[in-house]
Amino acid sequence: MAEVSANGVRLHVQRLTPADGADPAAPIVVTLHGMLIDNLSSFYFTLGTYLAHAGCDVVCYDLRGHGRSEPAADGYDMANALADLAGLLDALEISRPVHLVGNSYGATLALAFGLAHPERVASLTLVEPPFLIDGLGEQMERSLGQVLAAASHSDVERWVATQAGRSVSRAMATTQRLLKETTIQRDMLATPSFEPAALATLAVPVLAVYGGNSDLIDQAEGLASLLPDCVLVVLRGHTHAVLREATEHLRALTRWWLLDRASAPMPVYTPPPGAGFTVPDWVRDKTVPADLLSGPAGARSA
Amino acid sequence: MTTLDTATRPDLERSVLAEVTTMIHDVVGQEYAEDLDITMDTTFQDDIDLESIEFVALADKIRLSYGSSVDLVGFLATMDVDDVIALSVGDVVRLIADGVSGISGISHPADAARG
Numbered sequence: 001m002a003e004v005s006a007n008g009v010r011l012h013v014q015r016l017t018p019a020d021g022a023d024p025a026a027p028i029v030v031t032l033h034g035m036l037i038d039n040l041s042s043f044y045f046t047l048g049t050y051l052a053h054a055g056c057d058v059v060c061y062d063l064r065g066h067g068r069s070e071p072a073a074d075g076y077d078m079a080n081a082l083a084d085l086a087g088l089l090d091a092l093e094i095s096r097p098v099h100l101v102g103n104s105y106g107a108t109l110a111l112a113f114g115l116a117h118p119e120r121v122a123s124l125t126l127v128e129p130p131f132l133i134d135g136l137g138e139q140m141e142r143s144l145g146q147v148l149a150a151a152s153h154s155d156v157e158r159w160v161a162t163q164a165g166r167s168v169s170r171a172m173a174t175t176q177r178l179l180k181e182t183t184i185q186r187d188m189l190a191t192p193s194f195e196p197a198a199l200a201t202l203a204v205p206v207l208a209v210y211g212g213n214s215d216l217i218d219q220a221e222g223l224a225s226l227l228p229d230c231v232l233v234v235l236r237g238h239t240h241a242v243l244r245e246a247t248e249h250l251r252a253l254t255r256w257w258l259l260d261r262a263s264a265p266m267p268v269y270t271p272p273p274g275a276g277f278t279v280p281d282w283v284r285d286k287t288v289p290a291d292l293l294s295g296p297a298g299a300r301s302a
Numbered sequence: 303m304t305t306l307d308t309a310t311r312p313d314l315e316r317s318v319l320a321e322v323t324t325m326i327h328d329v330v331g332q333e334y335a336e337d338l339d340i341t342m343d344t345t346f347q348d349d350i351d352l353e354s355i356e357f358v359a360l361a362d363k364i365r366l367s368y369g370s371s372v373d374l375v376g377f378l379a380t381m382d383v384d385d386v387i388a389l390s391v392g393d394v395v396r397l398i399a400d401g402v403s404g405i406s407g408i409s410h411p412a413d414a415a416r417g
Contacts, residue, residue, distance in 0.1 A: 041353075041354035044354075046383060049374075054379075062355075167347075247383055
């Protein structure tokens with residue numbers, strides 16, 4: 001397991017290259033995963049190995065407290081997250097601008113890093129970033145509070161103890177540890193506002209991807225309209241989990257964005273039939289599914 | 303890594319299976335490993351219930367042990383995520399055995415299943 005020390009915290013890193021090694025001029029791709037239940041594996045198995053096999057030099061890392069990185073007690077605010085990434089690039093002696101590819105909150109971090117360090121960024125691929133000019137931190141803090149309440153519900157704890165398998169139980173334990181034993185929830189309140197003037201002058205090309213059925217879809221146009229060089233792709237019939245739901249298309253889309261954009265048209269997407277993927281009410285409301293212990297959710301995981 | 307130059311294929315796979323089994327034990331921890339009977343047919347998801355980040359750790363151990371002779375990145379890159387989830391220990395053992403034997407090209411378990 002590769003580990004680096006960055007900004008005073010130990011980070012787990014996986015660097016993926018083609019079998020014969022990356023070309024010295026190959027795009028360097030750095031992935032940023034989402035919060036709580038996520039870790040670097042979500043990118044590793046979807047875009048990481050794929051883009052490395054296509055010729056990129058890919059760096060996947062676990063955010064502090066996630067995956068196999070140090071379970072830090074604090075420092076989950078955005079300023080520290082950006083310092084962690086800058087420290088990671090320094091530790092890996094990466095001086096060329098990198099292509100950041102983020103998912104969910106990792107995409108929000110990627111955008112913030114691009115604004116703070118545009119000279120270190122060649123492009124941004126933002127998959128489902130939560131984005132508000134003001135109040136994002138407060139919204140995130142409330143959202144994490146709802147997740148904590150749901151994860152601590154007696155039905156959920158009983159389900160984890162009796163019906164959930166090993167991997168689900170371990171993921172739940174990580175989520176609960178982050179919410180109960182670290183400052184991650186209140187650190188969200190330190191999220192600074194995005195400055196429209198800074199967004200308007202961001203000299204970094206941005207690929208923004210949202211699912212048409214995502215609960216964040218109303219934020220997509222606002223983000224794209226504030227950026228001077230943004231390609232917005234809305235994938236109809238997909239949710240906030242579009243990275244997992246539409247992996248094959250995101251592989252083709254990011255390969256085009258990183259390697260073929262100058263010479264080829266953007267890949268065309270065929271949406272799933274009908275309404276496609278939708279968000280269950282209990283996910284949108286961050287509550288406990290009513291049939292957790294007796295219905296399909298429990299039965300599926302038993 | 304065992305010296306495998308003169309091993310027959312069944313010997314080679316047995317040897318690699320033993321090494322991969324040790325790696326899996328290291329990844330999941332000895333306490334859980336004691337209850338696992340790992341064979342070529344053992345699946346990572348249904349039988350071991352390996353976390354995806356643990357599969358990454360296993361892949362890292364394979365890379366460190368076998369180096370560039372095993373193109374795990376290429377193997378995983380062209381598979382559906384669902385195919386990766388459904389992998390068996392034997393799929394990985396055969397990939398390694400192919401690599402250390404110098405067999406070029408990547409054959410996917412999903413392709414074999416599709417006939």
